[in-house]
Amino acid sequence: MNSLSGQLTNWRLHLLVVLISVLAELIGIIKIPLGIGSIVLLPLFYAFIMGLLVNPNIIKKAKALISNEKAAMATPVILISVLPFIAKFGTLIGPAFEKILAVGPAMILQELGNLGTLLIAMPVAILLLRMGRESIGACFSIAREPNIALISDRYGLKNPEGIGVMGVYVMGTMFGTLFFALLASFLATTGLFDIRALAMACGVGSGSMTAACSGALASSVPAMKDEILALAGASNLLTNATGLYLGLFVALPLAEKLYVLLSKETTTAALQQRSSGNV
Amino acid sequence: MSNATRSNATLTNANPNRNPNAAINLADHALVLVIVCLIALISNWTGTGTGPITALPGMLIIYGMVFAGLVLAKLMPFYLPSVAWISLISVGMTMPAFPASEWLLGYLKEISFLSLVSPVLAYAGLAISKLEIETFKRSGVKILLIALLVFTGTFVGSAFIADLML
Numbered sequence: 121m122n123s124l125s126g127q128l129t130n131w132r133l134h135l136l137v138v139l140i141s142v143l144a145e146l147i148g149i150i151k152i153p154l155g156i157g158s159i160v161l162l163p164l165f166y167a168f169i170m171g172l173l174v175n176p177n178i179i180k181k182a183k184a185l186i187s188n189e190k191a192a193m194a195t196p197v198i199l200i201s202v203l204p205f206i207a208k209f210g211t212l213i214g215p216a217f218e219k220i221l222a223v224g225p226a227m228i229l230q231e232l233g234n235l236g237t238l239l240i241a242m243p244v245a246i247l248l249l250r251m252g253r254e255s256i257g258a259c260f261s262i263a264r265e266p267n268i269a270l271i272s273d274r275y276g277l278k279n280p281e282g283i284g285v286m287g288v289y290v291m292g293t294m295f296g297t298l299f300f301a302l303l304a305s306f307l308a309t310t311g312l313f314d315i316r317a318l319a320m321a322c323g324v325g326s327g328s329m330t331a332a333c334s335g336a337l338a339s340s341v342p343a344m345k346d347e348i349l350a351l352a353g354a355s356n357l358l359t360n361a362t363g364l365y366l367g368l369f370v371a372l373p374l375a376e377k378l379y380v381l382l383s384k385e386t387t388t389a390a391l392q393q394r395s396s397g398n399v
Numbered sequence: 400m401s402n403a404t405r406s407n408a409t410l411t412n413a414n415p416n417r418n419p420n421a422a423i424n425l426a427d428h429a430l431v432l433v434i435v436c437l438i439a440l441i442s443n444w445t446g447t448g449t450g451p452i453t454a455l456p457g458m459l460i461i462y463g464m465v466f467a468g469l470v471l472a473k474l475m476p477f478y479l480p481s482v483a484w485i486s487l488i489s490v491g492m493t494m495p496a497f498p499a500s501e502w503l504l505g506y507l508k509e510i511s512f513l514s515l516v517s518p519v520l521a522y523a524g525l526a527i528s529k530l531e532i533e534t535f536k537r538s539g540v541k542i543l544l545i546a547l548l549v550f551t552g553t554f555v556g557s558a559f560i561a562d563l564m565l
């Protein structure tokens with residue numbers, strides 16, 4: 121983690137964040153009907169987009185507002201600014217504890233749903249996009265901090281596996297919150313899943329992904345707001361506690377096996393194609 | 400073969416007993432937390448209309464929970480992410496069985512959880528670095544497609560199992 125010293129003197133950064141947050145909150149929640157469902161836009165999206173717009177790495181003219189070095193100091197603050205929200209989330213779980221116990225088996229077993237990424241993403245990465253060992257890092261998990269630590273420890277971040285996990289991590293940072301919120305609010309209106317199941321699925325990613333996802337879900341089904349937030353928060357808590365170990369002992373070994381299996385298939389398929397071409 | 404020995408050697412390094420949180424600097428964290436909580440109070444004010452004075456007791460409770468979680472994360476001999484410690488504390492203290500839970504919740508309801516996230520995402524937008532933009536440009540569409548499949552697979556996998564079990 122970067123050093124936190126010098127944050128007090130970096131008032132420009134914090135002032136910008138205040139202004140952005142105020143503007144975002146003033147815009148408020150917007151619902152957009154879309155086909156059979158509807159999607160929900162939350163203040164946190166606008167805050168992220170406005171953050172990008174005053175980021176000198178993206179908009180050169182933003183240098184007038186804040187220098188690259190001072191903007192870079194936002195990185196360690198993210199990890200701390202998410203903590204009050206984590207605490208607030210916990211206080212939504214506590215009162216609903218009995219309701220969560222009632223869905224206990226579902227709550228615990230849905231953690232295994234994290235392996236769904238191996239089934240959906242990995243075959244596409246290897247068979248369709250012809251990715252190499254990057255696919256192991258990219259597809260074995262949802263690529264949040266504990267998963268990066270795991271890959272870095274095992275393969276190093278400069279190796280293909282590391283590049284894979286960092287790629288998905290960056291995409292998650294940029295689009296994860298938005299994508300999960302849209303997915304959840306959309307699936308909620310289709311009626312394919314129990315709302316409580318969707319709430320639990322909201323907890324698979326980072327804290328802010330969980331917030332966006334469950335916030336959007338709660339706006340789609342206001343009557344179940346408390347239960348949705350409690351289930352999502354509890355699921356995220358469980359992911360935080362077990363994610364590293366699920367990755368280490370289950371997902372990563374499975375990803376290795378699946379890679380060998382699928383990439384062999386592609387080589388034999390390629391060979392067959394070549395030999396049939398020769399004939 | 401060499402692959403197997405390599406992963407064995409690194410596995411011992413990945414021993415979860417080593418607690419990386421021991422390096423947490425509590426003084427620095429305490430200070431930055433003050434800034435973050437002040438910003439959250441303003442965000443909460445515009446988002447919900449609840450004035451900062453009314454919301455202050457709730458925010459102080461949250462501050463205390465976060466700090467206690469950081470202390471535990473630093474001092475415990477084994478590793479759990481600090482977010483897990485903070486959650487355990489905040490869940491434990493608001494469970495109906497906890498004596499002061501009703502009293503705490505009375506103050507905590509003045510803080511909207513969504514308003515707490517807006518500043519986080521503002522920092523996140525500002526923190527996107529040149530390196531991340533480079534990664535995005537280099538691996539571009541391919542990795543974006545994979546990332547969206549990873550998110551969808553994880554989410555739907557989890558929702559599917561939960562739905563079966565309910």
